[in-house]
Amino acid sequence: MANADLIVIQGSNMAECHPVGYQWVSEAKKRGAKVIHVDPRFTRTSAVADKHITIRVGSDIALLGGLIRYMIENDAWFKDYVIPYTNASFIISQDYKGPEDLDGLFSGYDDDIQGYDNESWQYEHDPNEPDGIAKDKTLEHPRSVFQILKRHYSRYTPETVEDLCGIKQDDFHYLAEAFAENSGRERTTCMAYALGWTQHSMGAQFIRTSAILQLLMGNMGRPGGGIMALRGHATIQGSTDIPTLFNLLPGYLPFPVAGKHDTLQDYFNEAVPKDQKGFWSNGDAYMVSLLKAWFGDAATPENDYAYHYLPKLTGAHGTYQTLMRMFDKGVDGYFVLGQNPAVGSANGRMQRLGMANLKWMVVRDFQQIETATWWRDGPEIQTGELKTEEIDTEVFFMPAANHTEKAGTFTQTQRLVQWRHQAVTPPGDARSELEFFFDLGNRIKERLKDSTDPRDRPLLDMTWDYPVDEHGEPSAEAVLREINGFHVSGPDAGKPLDNFNQMKPDGSTAGGCWIYTGVYADEVNRAALRVPGDEQDEMALEWAWAWPANRRILYNRASADPDGKPWSERKKHIWWDEDEGKWVGPDVPDFPVDRAPSAKTEHGSYGPESIAGDDPFIMQRDGKGWLFAPMGMKDGPLPTHYEPPESSVANSLYPQQESPARVLITDEGNQLAPAAGRKGEEVYPHVFTTYRLTEHHTAGGMSRFLPYLSELQPEMFCEVSEELAEEFGLEPYGWATIISPRGAIEAKVLVTQRMQPIQAGGKTIHQIGLPYHWGVGTEALITGDGANDLLGITMDPNVFIQSAKAVACAIQPGRRPRGEALVEFVNEYRERAGITPLTGQGRITYERDPETMKVLQPPRFADPEHHEGDSLV
DSSP states (O other), X not given: OTTOSEXXXXXXXXXXXXXXXXXXXXXXXXXXXXXXXXXXXXXXXXXXXXXXXXXXXXXXXXXXXXXXXXXXXXXXXXXXXXXXXXSTTBBBOTTOOOTTTBTXXXXXEETTTXXXXXXXXXXXXXXXXXXXXXXXXXXXXXXXXXXXXXXXXXXXXXXXHHHHHOOOHHHHHHHHHHHHHTOSSSOOEEEEEOHHHHSSTXXXXXXXXXXXXXXXXXXXXXXXXXXXXXXXXXXXXXXXXXXXXXXXXXXXXXXXXXXXXXXXXXXXXXXXXXXXXXXXXXXXXXXXHHHHHHHGGGOOGGGGGGGGGSOOBXXXXXXXXXXXXXXXXXXXXXXXXXXXXXXXXXXXXXXXXXXXXXXXXXXXXXXXXXXXXXXXXXHHHHHTSOOGGGOOOEEEEEEBOOGGGOOEEEEOTTOEEEEEOOOSXXXXXXBOHHHHHHHHHHHHHHHHTTXXXXXXXHHHHSOOOOOBXXXXXXXXXXXXXXXXXXXXXXXXXTOBOSSGGGOOTTXXXXXXXXXXXXXXXXXXXXXXXXXXXXXXXXXXXXXXXXXXXXXXXXXXXXXXXXXXXXXXXXXXXXXXXXXXXXXXXXXXXXXXXXXXXXXXXXXXXXXXXXXOTTXXXXXXXXXXXXXXXXXXXXXXXXXXXXXXXXXXXXXXXXXXXXXXXXXXXXXXXXXXXXXXTSTTGXXXXXXXXXXXXXXXXXXXXXXXXXXXXXHHSOSOEEEEOHHHHHHHTOXXXXXXXXXXXXXXXXXXXXXXXXXXXXXXXXXXXXXXXXXXXXXXXXXXXXXXXXXXXXXXXXXXXXXXXXOOSSEEEEEEESOOOOTHHHHHXXXXXXXXXXXXXXXXXXXXXXXXXXXXXXXOSSOTTOOTTOGGGXXXX
16 A cells, blocks of 8 residues: 555545554655545545545445546556456357346346346357457457446446435546546556445445456556455454355355255365366365365365365355344354444344344353343343343353453454464453363363264364463464464475465365465464564565465566566566566565466466466456456446435436345344335435444444543444534434434434535435444443444345445434333334335336346336335335
C-alpha cells in the first residue's frame, strides 16, 4: 500500500478499524498518493482522506460497474496487460445469456436449486489451441469476454450511478479520473475493503467487481496495486487459512461432499483435478500430506490414507444453518470460542432462543460475556419470552487465556505469519486454546482407548503427541512444525519440508497446511524473524514470513510485461534476467523461477509444467485473471447490481429487484420488511448500517469489561442527520427507538453532519449509523441494546455471510417499551406493514416464461398494492 499512487477505501473505515495497517496509507500519502474514501458515513478515515464520497449502502456494484464502463468507454483500460494476462479474449459458450438479455437473470437459473447451473457460462472449445480454449486476441468477437463485459456494464452510466448510489456525477467523474490517471504502466491504484463489502447478500460479488476493475486497469500483482482485504482481528486470515470454516480444509482444499467425493479418487478427480494449469493440479499431494499429518502411521496407501476418516458434507453447515437446526432440536452441544453470538451475530433474539434448545454449551472467554449469561439476564428474560427455570441448556463457562498469555502465530491481512511470544502466564484456570483442546483430545482418547466401534478409530488414530512444558502447555512451535510439514520416509525422513513443491501424493510427506510450507524450513521458526526495517530492503523478507513461500505480492509475474521486462522503472518489482535464465527482483517470484517469458503451453500438458510464460495467475485453471468467472460463483459470472433485501429503492437496471440466488431463511422471528413497490414499505422507510469503533472490540468482550475503554465510549448511540432529527423530533443526546421487523432497540441520539440524506431512486433516503458493540446483560461495566437484534438473516450464497450493512428500519423519539410491551410494540409495526412469513421471500420478481426466462408483459404483479407479490416464486 505504501507504493500506491491512489488508494480507494470502500467498504471500510480503515483509519478507525485498522489503525495499525493505516500507517502504510499514511506512508503512501507522504510519498504523494491520493486517498479517496467511499462510505455512507463521514468517518475518521474520511477526515484524513483527500476526498470523501457518500454512497447509499448496498449500491457498490452500481458504482464499481460504472467505473468499469468509464474505463472501457474512455479507452482508459490497460490493453497491454489485459489481453495477455486476463481471459478477455476467451470465447464464451453460445448458450450464454446475461442480465441484459434476461431482464436481470443469467442463463442457467434453476429455481429447484435456488441458484444457477453454470454449464452455459463455460469457455467455447477449440481443439487447435494448446489449452483447448477458443480465443480472439482482437477482442472483437461478440462472445469474447471483453465484449460481454462491455455490453454487461454499458447501462451503468454516470446517470445510473447517481440514481442508484446517490453519488453526484461530478464526484463520480472525480473518482473515475483519479482511478484512470493512477493506473497503467507508471502508476498503480490499491483498493481496500472490509466488512462494509462482505456483509451483504451480494458481498462476494462486490469484491469480484473490484477484482474486474483492478485487472482491467493492470493493478494486480504489482507494487501499490491489488485489493487489500482488511481483516478485523489479529488472525482472522489465519482462521481461514487453517480454517474454522465448515466447507474448507487447511490451505483452501475443498471439504469432501457426500455423494460426490465418496472415495479419495473421487475427491482427486472432482475437487483438485489433474487436467488444469497451475499448482492446484498438485492438490493430490497436498491432500495426502494433510491426511498423513492428521493420522500418521494409520494413513496408508492401502486404506487411501485414512480418507474415510473424514466426515463428508451433506449440505451447508454454517453458523446460521446450525442455528436453524437448534430450533429443530438437531443440535445437542455447542462450543462458543472467541465469539459472542448473543450480541455479535445477526438476529440476536433468534441466537438466544436457539441456544435455549441445546442440551449443553461451552463458552470459552476472558469474561462472562452475554453468550454465557443470556439464560439469566438476556433480553428475552426481561420480555418473558424465556424463563430461566424452564431452560434446559446447561452452560459451562471456561476461562480463556488472552493474546498476551499465550505463544503462537497470528496471520494478518497481508498473509504475514508473525510469532507472538508469551508475555505472562494465564491467571487461575485460564487456558490457551492449544492447551484446552490438547487436554480435551487426550481425555477423549483415554475414554475411548478400549473401544472397538469403527466410528472411534479416527480419534484414536489421530496424531496427538505434542511436547508440553511444566504448566501443561503444548509447544506451539511443535504445532507450527507439523503445519509446515516434514518428510515421513526416505533419506530426509523427519526433516521439515522447504516448500510445498516437495509434497508428494505417495505418503512420503506430511503437512498440516500446504500454503504454510516453508515457515519452519531448516528447523527455523521463520514466523519469529525480526530483522529491523533499516537493516533490509522494503520487501522485508526477514520480518516474519508470508504464505506462500514468503512472497510479499501475490501474482507478481504480472509486475513485468509479457516479455519479462518491468512495465516501468518506477514500478519495477520482478523481472526476467536473460543472463541468469530466471526471474529476479526483491520479492520471491510467484512463478516458476526458470520459466522463460517465451515459454508456451504444450498440447495435453497440465499442472505447473503447463504454465506459459505469460500466465501470471498461476492458481487459476487457465493461468489468467478472470474478468468473467465461468465457475466458482453461485450467483453469476459477472457482478450485477441487485438491491439489498428490504430496499425501498427500485432496481432501475433490471426488473429483477434482489439477487435471485440469495440464501433465505423463512422462520418466525426472521420476517423481512416489504421492499420497494410492495404494500407496507412506508412503515420501515429508513436504512441503517452497522459499524465498529476504535474504542471497542466487536461484541465487547474485550472492551466493555475494561473501565478505560468503557469510559471513552460508555453508551450505545445512533448517528442521524440533522434533517432526519428535525423531521422526527430527535433531540441531541436524547433517546431514540429504532425498529425493524425483528426487534426494537434504544440508543442515545448523535445528531451529526457526518450523516447526510441520500437522493436515490427518486426519493430521499435517510441512513442511520449504529455501532454494534453493546449487549444486554449484567456482567459488563457498560451494557446497552444490541444493534444486531435488528438484523434479519439473509445470506450471500457463496460464503453464507449475513446481510448486515443495509437494513430497513423506522425511528421514533424516546425509549423503547419494556417487558411484554416490547414484543407487542414490534408486532404492531409488523402488522401495520402487513408482513407475512412470505414477505421478501420471493426469488423471482416477476412471472417469467419458463423456456426463455423473459419477463411476461404485463407483469402479473405490477400493481404495488397487490401484496401477494411478496410470495412470488
